[in-house]
Amino acid sequence: MKQYPRPLARLINEISKLPGIGNKSAQRLAFHIIDLEEEEVKKLTEALLSAKKELKYCSVCGDLTEGDPCSICSNSQRRQDVICVVESPKDVMAMERTKAFDGLYHVLHGVIAPLEGVGPEDINLKSLIKRLQENDVNEVIIATNPNIEGEATAMYIGRLLKPSGIKVTKLAHGLPVGGDLEYADEVTLLKSLEGRSSL
């Protein structure tokens, strides 16, 4: 049987490894890419490589950044005594879009999910404890996603920080339950920030 020419088969194979892209989509994208100008393909590959090379995680908060520490951690204009804990860098962006929070962040890079074998030691939690010990923090706002794992992680962190006496709050359930923080619109997210409750 006729096979696709090798470079095409290889490209389809590489593209179909990406999340949410099946074989048919990978084919469609591959054919699109072959029809692009070489210049365009180069721009895409350079963007891929430079994103991979130039981006790192902030050694303080764990957010994606070019410089270390990141622009938020190194901004002395922001409140240094409130830390908002989120699951991913996307969620930092979502919070920033509300323009209602001017404290610092801490990115967990995941949530506690025992069924998937992800425990508290597998997320960026140890460095949060360290930050709280070394800095004068008055409030930790937990902004994990409003689903089972997110809520469980919020509960866990709440219990973990109880002895420290630091005020721990979480976002109000203005967020649609079962949803994804990054897809929330600014107003909903703002409401949930205003209505945050003690944990």
Place this chain on the structure above:
Amino acid sequence: MKQYPRPLARLINEISKLPGIGNKSAQRLAFHIIDLEEEEVKKLTEALLSAKKELKYCSVCGDLTEGDPCSICSNSQRRQDVICVVESPKDVMAMERTKAFDGLYHVLHGVIAPLEGVGPEDINLKSLIKRLQENDVNEVIIATNPNIEGEATAMYIGRLLKPSGIKVTKLAHGLPVGGDLEYADEVTLLKSLEGRSSL
């Protein structure tokens, strides 16, 4: 307002230029890529570049190929007197999967679509006429997609070839109307090949 770090914003921008990928999907893919091993990202970019560099269109039939002429055009075991006209290289693959056609192909790279400003001179049609003049072809099977543009293109080619006396057929409407040839299953496509009718 906080922006994504530049390399990330650039990557998201490049990815969202791809067809069928909106901004949210582009973000999701970009974050996935940043989390990949550098080795993996290199494999992807190399596949992109080599597909673009090593693939060309066959100077005879217009199919995608590494060598020129392509493996089908240069295969003397195949019937040289039947040419199947398709819209895209994907459709060559679809036809080959039926294992019921052993003639040659001609890839139009598009269809006549006056509303989009695509006329007969904008698709790979002139070289088909030349092939028919220079070779002894007994039948042209038109296998354009069973939608309005595809049917119109089939009609157009049928009328164009009428004076030549060459038998022109098109695939039977076993194909679901309004569908896409590349998504047809082998059996449907086989049936439509068997039931092809004179144009």
